[in-house]
Amino acid sequence: MTVLLILIIAVAILFGVTDIRKKWISEPIFKMFKRILPPMSETEKEAMEAGDVWWDGEIFSGKPDWHKLHNYPDAKLTDKEQAFIDNQLETLLAMLNDFEIVHDSKDLPKDVWDYLKREGFFAMIIPQEYGGLAFSATANSTIVAKIATRSVSAAVCVMVPNSLGPGELLTHYGTQEQKDRWLPGLSNGTEVxxxxxxxxxxxxxxxxxxxxxxxxxxxxxxxxxxxxxxxxxxxxxxxxxxxxxxxxxxxxxxxxxxxxxxxxxxxxxxxxxxxxxxxxxxxxxxxxxxxxxxxxxxxxxxxxxxxxxxxxxxxxxxxxxxxxxxxSAGRGISLPALATAIGHLGTKTTSAYSYIRKQFGLSIGKFEGVQEALARIGGHAYTLEAARKFTTSALDTGFSPSVVTAISKYHMTELGREVVNDSLDIHAGKGIQLGPKNYLGHLYWGVPVAITVEGANILTRNLMIFGQGATRCHPYVYKEMEAAANPDFKAGLKQFDALLIKHIAFTIRNTGLALFHGLTLCKFGDTPVGGETAQYYKQMNRLSAGLALCADVSMLILGGALKRKEMISARLGDVFSQLYMASAVLKRYEEDGRQISDLPFVHYAVQNCLHKAGVAFEGYFDNFRPRWLAHLIKRLIFPYGVSLKAPNDILARRVCRALLKTGETRDRITNLCYMGVDDNDAVGVVEAAFIAMHACQAIELKIHGAQKSGKIPRRVPLEQAIAAAEKEQLITAEEAQQILHADKLRKQAIAVDSFPAEFFTQQSTQSSAQSGTQQNSNSPNSADTAA
Structure with missing residues (x-):
């Protein structure tokens, strides 16, 4: 006890007496910090300081304020924005034929260009006094996403003028003379x-x-x-x-x-x-x-x-x-909108196709292999829409959170890639034959564009999310870096000393929180709600504390080398990102009124996020050096091991049951998917077949029951079975016509395109002519373009 008392007194004097603390603790650490801190270029400094800290700061705090999450305003459309979506946008979507745009004209038709210019699609971010629409980020995102479910090419043409470009730069930074000169023309389309x-x-x-x-x-x-x-x-x-x-x-x-x-x-x-x-x-x-x-x-x-x-x-x-x-703002709107479009369209069409497409006499949606992929599609679609609206809500309330938008851009485009891959896997041959009947092919082509633009995804994940996030979102690190950069040593040391004590207390608190949550299996963590989702807030408390602890240890041990240890920093960035995505899902569930029917999607989405965070933690612990320290940190945060499980098969089947039936839940989850008014519209046809087949469930059961009992022949074409059932008066004439019509729609929906030989000859001739034109170009970029 005497020795313990002496130690406590010594520590109290060492840390409590300012002059002693400065000389023996702060000053040596400050000198080391200045020595290992890598020089920061002016461009790096400006990038680091760009944007705001928002919910990402809470995630990095080690103790998120969940009430703050719930109190953030939801992403809403104004009456004017909704009217534009219901009228001008619907008109535009009906004008688009994506197959003709991509394969025939290789451009938007003139009437579409004229309509886009005339109706202000290129002026959504321009102030009203210059003729623009002055729409919110949520409206901008919604419009681009809905267009993308119809035509990615058209969506890109609309999103670019409303993202980084002359319109936005002039609005924020232009002189009055420049605004007066250019913004009216950009608004009415006379300037592109x-x-x-x-x-x-x-x-x-x-x-x-x-x-x-x-x-x-x-x-x-x-x-x-x-x-x-x-x-x-x-x-x-x-x-x-x-x-x-x-x-x-x-x-x-x-x-x-x-x-x-x-x-x-x-x-x-x-x-x-x-x-x-x-x-x-x-x-x-x-x-x-x-x-x-x-x-x-x-x-x-x-x-x-x-x-x-x-x-x-x-x-x-x-x-x-x-x-x-x-x-930092635009990154959270355009490309996440394209990814969300993939989620809505992929879920709407693939769930319908899974129901109407049959193998071995059964809808393929009843096979568990298909259900596994379909559940991922549905869970990802819910996550994408949640993250889209959560991010735009920040932008609409005056924030410009650069780390959050980087998270959205990277993880949403990657989720979009998974959705389209799973959708094509389920559609099989239907998905790989291009033509007007194929609603997935051009989305698949567009995925590499989305993951490359506005910073390639490798860069975004490995440098931006954690590199900027750890510095900007941490309550003390950036201020300590500023102190170390102060040319006045004494002034810098004084500032650093004050921050260091707070930083040490911050790390000790997070260590204690992580250990407490780990030992108690998160049973006593703070949660703002009751019910089935309460467990997730408790688990995320531990992950937040663990992330903050690992970040502090990594920066202390690796210092400036952490900038080059991209595999280590990226894994911490993944933990950071998955906590943001899970927060967005929980926020959406609350804003949608805690719909019970949404719970399978909520559970699947959050469990998937937390599982990915656990995988990232495991990768961090397995690769961080020194090994003894990695092992110690792991035991502090996960004393019983990392046990964040992926969604199980029972939950996957629950998600599939919700998607394989008509109803308000499925419609809400896929509400941005456009279905054309034309009877031959591919998306409209597969949805019409899905609805018609559902309406015939009872009739199908009668026919299958009669076949099983031997009243009518088995293993005959459906038309013969229907005729036999009608003849035996097992179904009425009206029921026979109803199921025949549904089967006609089903066959139309699963059909693929084919073309006469002349089509390919014509395409080949056009390609050869265009290739010759490019080879004869005098542009200094012609060789680079060909490459």
């Missing part, structure tokens, strides 16, 4: 925008763009003008082939000090009419066979006035900050 950022040597590393601008004076419109002479070479630029105004990012240099500072001024963004002398729109790309406009642009020594810099001369060198701030 594109934004050129990516080049042959700068993709995800956009800060490395080689495109160069030199500040100079030159004659412009008859007067000597201060401006910029720019040379650029860009590719992958959506809408470039049809753009009238080019947003351009480049590095600006001022060798003659015309702006007062010699050398590199930083990335700058300018707005240039594509008709301006020297601006070249090059060859068109063909992104995975889709038909949205995407191509190249280049220019050499093109002179523009300094006033064409977005925001004017005062925004010279601030382009990177502008871009990352806009990307």
């Amino acid at each position: 925008p594109c934004f050129a950022l990516t080049g042959p040597e700068a993709g995800s590393d956009a800060g490395a763009i080689p495109d160069k601008g030199i500040v100079c004076e030159q004659e412009f419109e008859g007067q000597k003008t201060l401006g910029i002479r720019i040379t650029w070479n860009k590719r992958y630029i959506t809408l470039a082939p049809v753009a009238t105004v080019l947003g351009l990012a480049f590095k600006l240099y001022d060798p003659d000090k015309l702006l007062g500072e010699q050398g590199e001024l930083g990335i700058t963004c300018a707005l240039i009419p594509t008709s301006h002398p020297g601006v070249k729109i090059g060859d068109r790309h063909m992104p995975m066979g889709l038909a949205f406009m995407n191509g190249t642009t280049y220019g050499e020594d093109v002179f523009i006035p300094l006033d064409w810099v977005i925001g004017g001369p005062s925004y010279v060198g601030k382009g990177w900050r502008m871009l990352v701030e806009c990307l």
Whole structure:
């Protein structure tokens, strides 16, 4: 006891007396911190500071405030937005024939382009005073998602002007003169925008763009003008082939000090009419066979006035900050909307197809192998819609959470990839024969586009989610980094000392919470609700505390090397992300009024998220070094082992039962899926067959019962069985006609397209002609495009 008392007193003096603590604890750690802290470039710093901390901060706190989650406003559409969706959007969807767009014209028809421009589809983010619609992020996302269930090519054409581009940059940063000049035209469609950022040597590393601008004076419109002479070479630029105004990012240099500072001024963004002398729109790309406009642009020594810099001369060198701030919001809208569209369409069509398609006399949806995949589709679709609305709700309430939107972009596009793969697996031959009857093929083609744009998914997972999340969302790390970067050692040490004590207390608390939750199997964790979902809040408390503890240990042991240990950091990012996705699912369940019929989907979705978090933890513990420390942390968080199980077969069958019957639950989960009014619309036909077959269940039972009892022949075509059952007066004439009509729809729904030989000859001739045109192009990008 005496020894223990002495130790307690010593620790109290060591940490409680400021001067002693500074000399023996804070100062040595501070010096080490300054030494191991990797230098941060200006572009990294601006990217790190972009956006806000939102629910991601609570996840990283080790003790999330679940009441805050429930009190966040839900994503809602205004009456005006709903009216637009019910009218203009429905009209547009009826105009789209995706097979013709992709395989015949390889472009949207002129009447569709005109309609998009006239009705403001390109102006959803532009303020009303300039003729725009000023729609919310939720409306923007909903419209893009619904279009994508009809045509990915059309959805991309709509989403790009409403994402990162001239419209958004002008709205946030443009001078009044620039807004007055450009925004009305962008609103009414007389101006079509594109934004050129990516080049042959700068993709995800956009800060490395080689495109160069030199500040100079030159004659412009008859007067000597201060401006910029720019040379650029860009590719992958959506809408470039049809753009009238080019947003351009480049590095600006001022060798003659015309702006007062010699050398590199930083990335700058300018707005240039594509008709301006020297601006070249090059060859068109063909992104995975889709038909949205995407191509190249280049220019050499093109002179523009300094006033064409977005925001004017005062925004010279601030382009990177502008871009990352806009990307932090846009990343959470467009591509997650495409992934959500896959979830809605895949669930609607695959559940219907699973019911109407028969093998061995049974609907294939009754086979457990099919049910396993169909349950994943349904669970993922619920997760996708939950994450979509949860993320846009943040954007609509004034937040721009860069880490959250990165999580949404990566994990939602990956879920979309799983949904379309499972959907094609179930559809089998129906899914691989392209034609007007195939509603999955072009979505499958579009998946690689979604996972590549706005930062390739590998980059997003391995660098952004945890790298930025651990720094920005942690309550102390970024402030400690700022203290270490302070050139005044004493001031930095004072700031660091105050933070260090709080950080140590934070780590001790999370260690205690993780151990307590682990030993008690989360039985006593905080939960804001009762019922079947209460268990998930309790489990997530432990995972949040465990994540915070692992992050602190990793940063302490690895320091700046953690930046390079992408496999380690990515696994912690996966834990972080799955907690966000699970939070979104629980939030949706509450906002939808705790629908009992939704519980199978909620259970499946949350259990899947927590299981993935457990797998990520296991990977972290298995690969973190030193091994003894990894083992110790694992025993603190999971004293009985990681036991977060994937959804079981019983739950999978419950999800399938909900999807394989008509009703409000299935309709709500697939509400964004568009079904055409045309009798031959592929999605409409499979749904009509599904409904008709359901209505005939009792009739089918009568026929099968009669066959089983020997009253009518077995193993004969359905038409003969129906005729025999009617003749024996087992079913009425009306019932016979009803099931015959349903079977006709069923056959129409499972049919695939075939084409005459001339179709392929014509396609081959067109392709050869286009290939010859490209080979004869004088564009400096022609070889790069062909590659």
